Amino acid sequence: MIHILLAAATSAAGSAAATGHAAVSAAAPAAASATSAAASAASTATSGASSAAALSALNAQINAQYAARQAAFWAAHPILGFCYNTPMGQWVRNSTWAFPFLQSWHFIGMTMLLGVVGAIDLRVLGVARAVPLRPLHRFLPVAFVGFGINLITGICFFCHDPRVYFPNISFRIKMLLILLAGLNALWFRLGVFLDLEHWGPGIEASRLAKVISALSIVIWLAVITAGRYIAFT
Amino acid sequence: MDHLLQELQASQFAYWLSQGAFPPIITVHSAGMALLVGLQGMINLRVLGIGRIGMPIAAMRRFMRVIWVGFWMNLCSGVLLFAIYPDKYVHNTLFRFKIGFIIAGLVLGALLNTSLLSVGDEYAAAGTNAPMRDKALAALSLACWVSAIVAGRYLAYSTFADIGAGAG
Numbered sequence: 001m002i003h004i005l006l007a008a009a010t011s012a013a014g015s016a017a018a019t020g021h022a023a024v025s026a027a028a029p030a031a032a033s034a035t036s037a038a039a040s041a042a043s044t045a046t047s048g049a050s051s052a053a054a055l056s057a058l059n060a061q062i063n064a065q066y067a068a069r070q071a072a073f074w075a076a077h078p079i080l081g082f083c084y085n086t087p088m089g090q091w092v093r094n095s096t097w098a099f100p101f102l103q104s105w106h107f108i109g110m111t112m113l114l115g116v117v118g119a120i121d122l123r124v125l126g127v128a129r130a131v132p133l134r135p136l137h138r139f140l141p142v143a144f145v146g147f148g149i150n151l152i153t154g155i156c157f158f159c160h161d162p163r164v165y166f167p168n169i170s171f172r173i174k175m176l177l178i179l180l181a182g183l184n185a186l187w188f189r190l191g192v193f194l195d196l197e198h199w200g201p202g203i204e205a206s207r208l209a210k211v212i213s214a215l216s217i218v219i220w221l222a223v224i225t226a227g228r229y230i231a232f233t
Numbered sequence: 234m235d236h237l238l239q240e241l242q243a244s245q246f247a248y249w250l251s252q253g254a255f256p257p258i259i260t261v262h263s264a265g266m267a268l269l270v271g272l273q274g275m276i277n278l279r280v281l282g283i284g285r286i287g288m289p290i291a292a293m294r295r296f297m298r299v300i301w302v303g304f305w306m307n308l309c310s311g312v313l314l315f316a317i318y319p320d321k322y323v324h325n326t327l328f329r330f331k332i333g334f335i336i337a338g339l340v341l342g343a344l345l346n347t348s349l350l351s352v353g354d355e356y357a358a359a360g361t362n363a364p365m366r367d368k369a370l371a372a373l374s375l376a377c378w379v380s381a382i383v384a385g386r387y388l389a390y391s392t393f394a395d396i397g398a399g400a401g
Contacts, residue, residue: 045259046379055244100386100387100389100392102384103386104382104383104387104391107263107266107385107386108266108379108382108383110263110380111266111267111270111271111274112271112274113271114267114268114271115267115268115270115271115272115274115275116271116275118267118268118271118272119271119272119275119296122296122299126297127295127296127299128292128296128299129295130289130292130294130295131288131289131292131293131295131296132287132288132289132359134287135284135286135287135288135359136284136288138284138286138287138288139275139278139283139284142235142275142278142283142284145239145272201289201292209318223258223265224263224264226257226261227263227267228256228260228263229256232255232256
């Protein structure tokens with residue numbers, strides 16, 4: 001896959017200069033190190049008639065270096081290697097349509113999760129006060145199903161190429177934020193859940209509940225942002 | 234029209250957008266989508282009967298304002314996304330499907346609003362069951378918005394089809 005990305009990046013770099021648009025794809029960050037290595041190696045090659053032979057030699061050298069780096073990576077991270085070789089990972093890698101299919105489900109799950117959690121948080125914060133709070137929590141199974149869909153599709157993405165996700169700082173931040181959101185939900189459950197019965201139509205929630213809910217909205221928005229930035233880190 | 238779009242694509246504005254503004258724009262687009270489809274989906278699910286206990290249908294009308302906020306967020310960010318690369322979208326069938334699904338979703342939402350949410354006392358009580366016609370509207374609305382999301386995702390990958398899997 002990296003070879004294809006490398007070829008796409010070099011051809012895109014040529015056309016991007018003409019159109020003036022940045023190559024908006026994950027190929028850019030992944031292949032950037034490879035292209036810069038190739039560029040620096042090529043600049044030291046002799047020009048003229050021997051350049052073709054020199055280039056093919058350089059190509060072999062780069063491929064050998066790449067293979068060595070990959071072997072070192074898999075040796076250092078056996079769990080990631082296991083993820084890479086799962087049937088899920090192989091399916092996503094080999095199928096053209098698997099990625100958009102999984103991404104669609106990832107977005108649908110996100111919508112289910114954030115719709116319910118957002119509605120509850122907004123009601124606690126005072127929006128739509130006519131809605132009683134305790135019945136709103138009956139939608140939580142929808143949120144859990146959405147989270148489950150995202151967990152499964154997320155694992156599929158991760159297994160398709162752990163090399164891309166594992167070192168990615170946005171990915172790590174996103175995982176940390178999801179953990180924080182879970183802790184926040186636990187805090188809500190332990191601290192405030194018993195008071196929900198009292199917050200019927202038109203009744204404001206307590207200050208503690210509002211703090212927890214405001215935090216929840218901020219954390220989940222940050223999760224969305226971190227998720228979108230994975231492709232750009 | 235094509236000439237206008239060519240100008241837009243080659244303009245300084247589009248180039249500036251494509252340089253650094255792209256990630257924030259798609260982030261706003263995703264957040265707006267979560268608000269819009271998530272809350273509208275909740276209303277649709279309630280009409281279909283999920284979460285019925287203790288929840289009055291008409292009260293959920295109060296979420297409509299937030300739904301509109303999400304819609305405007307997505308309209309504005311969508312226009313900017315279109316402006317960066319109109320060529321990719323203007324003749325694209327998938328894009329037209331997406332816009333079609335969005336318009337259908339809006340119309341169905343408006344129909345649901347007039348028949349259920351904004352009606353006086355009839356659906357103000359907790360736990361009421363919506364009539365079959367409105368349940369059909371809610372199910373269709375849900376299907377339209379989900380289809381819009383799916384069309385949007387496939388649209389993002391339609392130009393990478395020649396590169397292959399895992400392009401995003």
